[in-house]
Amino acid sequence: MKTVLALETSCDETAVAVLRRRDDRSGNELLASEVASQVAAHEKFGGVVPEVASRNHLMYAPPLLDRAMSSAKIDLSNVDAFAATSGPGLASSLMIGASIAKGLAIGFGKPYLAINHLEGHLLSPFFDDTDGDEQVRPNVSLIVSGGHTMLVRVHALSDYNVVGRTVDDAAGEAFDKVAKMLG
Numbered sequence: 001m002k003t004v005l006a007l008e009t010s011c012d013e014t015a016v017a018v019l020r021r022r023d024d025r026s027g028n029e030l031l032a033s034e035v036a037s038q039v040a041a042h043e044k045f046g047g048v049v050p051e052v053a054s055r056n057h058l059m060y061a062p063p064l065l066d067r068a069m070s071s072a073k074i075d076l077s078n079v080d081a082f083a084a085t086s087g088p089g090l091a092s093s094l095m096i097g098a099s100i101a102k103g104l105a106i107g108f109g110k111p112y113l114a115i116n117h118l119e120g121h122l123l124s125p126f127f128d129d130t131d132g133d134e135q136v137r138p139n140v141s142l143i144v145s146g147g148h149t150m151l152v153r154v155h156a157l158s159d160y161n162v163v164g165r166t167v168d169d170a171a172g173e174a175f176d177k178v179a180k181m182l183g
Contacts, residue, residue, distance in 0.1 A: 003031075005068070005079045005104070007061065009097030010089025010117045011146070012038040012048045014060040018072040018079070028127055031072035036060035046180060054092035061100055077108060086114035088147065118143060122154055146172035 008015040018031040038056045042048050069076060084101035087094055098114070105112035121143050126136055136157045143150050149172070150165035169177070 002080050003074065003078060004081045004083055004113070005065075005076070005101075006083040006113075006115065007065075007097040007101050008085050008117075009057045009061070009093045010085045010087070011093060012042055012053045012056075014038070014057050014064055014097075016061065016064040016068040018068055018074070030127075031074070032068040032070075034064040034068045034071070036064055047176070048090070050090045050092050053090055054096055057093055057096040061096065065100070076104065079104075079108065079110060081105070081111040081113055082108075083113035083115050085117050085120070088117055118148060118150075119158075119160075121145075122152060122160065123157075144171045146170060146176060148172075 003018065003020045006017050006019065008017075014036045015034065017033045020029045020031050022029055036056075038048075038053060038060075041052055041056055045052070082101040082105040084097040085094060086098065102112050104110075122141050123136065125139070125141075136154060138156070139154050140163070141152045141154055143152065147170050148165070149170040151163040153161045153163050155161070
């Protein structure tokens with residue numbers, strides 16, 4: 001697999017990216033990355049409203065897809081696989097990205113890749129693996145987001161242990177609540 005088009009719609013941002021593995025296998029090249037924020041749409045509600053988020057994904061995804069393909073200077077027929085976030089996240093938002101990516105995969109006869117949102121965070125340090133070693137090195141990672149706070153021991157690709165996690169609010173959610181109270 002050489003070129004992947006990926007959609008991220010797990011919560012309230014819509015993102016489309018095109019990634020290509022370099023021919024000499026010396027790492028990855030980000031050909032395009034387009035993001036649309038929904039902060040303004042949710043601000044009046046004091047937080048993310050799932051139905052508003054999914055409707056905005058439907059509105060933002062097509063133009064982002066067009067911009068990403070234009071930036072990448074390739075045609076959809078040149079994409080080797082289509083990917084989307086499969087979870088965790090807001091169910092209705094996840095369905096939008098998955099439906100678009102699956103539809104493109106079926107339409108172009110290419111593979112569909114379901115990507116775990118948290119695994120994406122864990123593997124992001126290996127995005128530009130310039131030494132050609134394609135191995136995920138053992139490490140301890142901290143994920144801090146609006147929905148998750150966890151310490152994870154990474155042994156290898158798809159081999160992880162959660163060492164600890166918050167049991168009530170995630171750190172990011174606590175920051176959001178305090179910011180809301182402070183105005």
